[in-house]
Amino acid sequence: MTLTPTRPRADLHAHGISKSFGSVRALTGVDLVLPAGQVTALMGENGAGKSTLLKILTGDYQPDAGTIEIAGRPVSFATPIDSRGAGVRVIAQEPEIVPFVSVAENIYVGALPSRAGVVSQRDLRERAAADLARFGFEGFLDPATRGIDLSPAQRQMVEIVRALIDDPQIVCFDEPTSSLSDAETRMLFDLIARLRAEGRAVGYVSHRMAEIFEIADTVTVLRDGALIGNRAVAETSVNEVVRMMVGRDLSAMYERNRQVPGEIALELESVSTRDVTEISLTVRRGEVVALAGLVGAGRTELALAIAGDRPVTAGTLKVHGTAHRFTSPADAIAAGIGLAPEERKADALIMVRTVRDNIALAVLDTLSRFGFVNRRDERKLAERYIAALRIRTPSMGQLVQNLSGGNQQKVVLARWLARQTDILVLDEPTRGVDVGAKAEIYAITDDLAAKGVAVLVISSELPEVLGLADRIVVMREGRVTGELDHADATEERILTLAIADHLSSEGA
């Protein structure tokens, strides 16, 4: 094997790492050990502090307190360059790829091999081809392909090769498999096994329990910015790890007051758009329906179509029995549909405006007379929803950008509550939200359903789907593959519907 390390084996020890952003504590006294020749899985829910910890290892963030040692020597990373120099590389989940240059140039970006300042494209391609072969990617990546033409998996591979040509002793992967097919995942695992055999320290962040138990030696669990514990994979179980991650009884979090659903509020009959095909589903008043499936199954695209932001090309969308064809979100809102989109910062919130402005955004017409906004009514409205949803903000005049993820999400919900929409589409409502706020968002959802709102929740977290939904509609590759009642649903059954064919076609 040509992947011989040139540096000595090195363990990484981080002690008592703390990091705050403003008054939000992202990490509190966390210890992390990445021993050479082992794969250490770093687990925790969204917002547990994994990404912050990785960014401290790359030198993107500086810790407020704590020390890092590599091979017993203390190091400090003021910039990513320092971290790389010390032999640490983190493979980003969404790598930066230069769109209009070749894979070869993307691999060596920043340090293009040149002679007297002249880059020889031929040398570059040959070197890239050799490096790709060295890491076992030769069949998957052509050095001449342009960055813009790469699939997410190929972009990931470019990032991996970029990192490994520096011969790092400590390699961390940040959710590397989220965009990979099974065959690609298999290849990555082979590579990780090699890195481990060569005596490198491997850190591995993932949400996928099965992967952890397959490739990791130890599991380190974080929760709410604190270290919960380390376990040898051989001596622990999925249940124990989940308990450590969640830190509370899951069933209490998902307490639902299930209703007998009312009449049909939203009905899709063979609805197709550019991204989804012949979707049929119904959501009744007082019912929570979950849309489950893998990332890329077309759920977000369907949500946007329901909210009037993507054209429906075929089929019928009925609201309270009346067929509609929306041409803009304004039409859908007028029909009583609200959407809390997946990318809350990019698509839902006006970060530079206040909590009050954001809550009132969709109801300015009802708060206005002759075009003038009644500020007293607006304040009362904001006050009411800040109290009702327990939005933690020093005042309604605070800018939304200064709120935590959970409180930002509550502002988005408050906007639609203020609008009194009777059909609500929530796309990944708890992504990037801490456990406490998560429970509150579940309670709000339950309360809305109890008041007769029809709720459609898109979620990639199976426990959330199982805990929250009355019915579960599963999508795969733009189509509905099945529907389960909450009483019959299990993680396995949902997953089978979400990926079954995917697996068999991969195998062929």
Place this chain on the structure above:
Amino acid sequence: MTTTLAKHAPAPGQESRERPIARALRTVGVQNISLIAAIIALAAAIGSQNSAFFLASNIKTIGMAVTISGLLALVQTVVIIMGGIDLSVGSVAGLASVTSAMIFMNAGSAASLVGALAIGAVCGVISGCIVVFGRVTPMIATLAGLIAFKGVAQLVSNGRAQGYTGADPFYAFLARGTLLGVPTLIWVLVLVAVLIHVMLSYTKVGRNIYAVGGNDTAARLSGININRYILGVFALAGTIAALAGILITARTGSGQPISGSEGLEFQSITAAALGGVALRGGKGSIGGTILAVILLGILLNGMSLLGVNPFWQNLAQGTLLVAAVVIQQVRNGERRVGLPK
């Protein structure tokens, strides 16, 4: 209230105990207080060199001089808050100036006023349509307008000043008249400033303009027809630019295709940036822009009073724009380009 509520409320950048001075700072805004301080300092510096600066006649001169660029700065503020920029306002003013004089010669002052404003509105709608339907960024769409509208002004006038409005009572009143001892020109600026301020701060339309500039996707998904707002705001910018053009005609007594309006787009952007309008949109106020317009007016007036070579004025304005934007970026904690954070 700040002490009790702030305790359980994580809010980075917000002090838990506010002193009265800090509270005053927050109400008026650091930006505006710095501008007022700069105006006082600049006035003191110029006045100490040349006492003629503080004469009522000179202050009136400053007021009249800033009216035209001030009007453009006001609408530029609205366009930038909405997340756009309008580089064509100067050219639209020039086009409105020549056409107002030409219509005046044929149909009188009322028709010239209405006609020129309508031409301005059409120019704005054209820019807006290019942005909305051509999916072109406002910067490029209005850069094209900057050149093209100037070309139209030159074509219709053959590149020469047009008509004579100096003897018309309406135009004379605009140029030299006073109301309650204050020049009409200044009244026009104040009136437009108040109207735009009321629109931005108190109406649904104004609030939605901030929303579109702050996050257009969020605005669209909240039911705001953003295309209509883009078209409307560009039409407003064209109309007010045309009003500025009419004032150019009034002051010079004839329609000017280029002189008197060239470079005004730049002054208007400088004033807006200096006044604290975020160039990314969503943030800013008319008050800040007005203060910046006054600051710029005093600076230019002072430079000519002190006999500074007029070519320095361009350099001073360019420097101010850079300084204003640098301060904005630093205060927003922007990442430096090309450097790791």
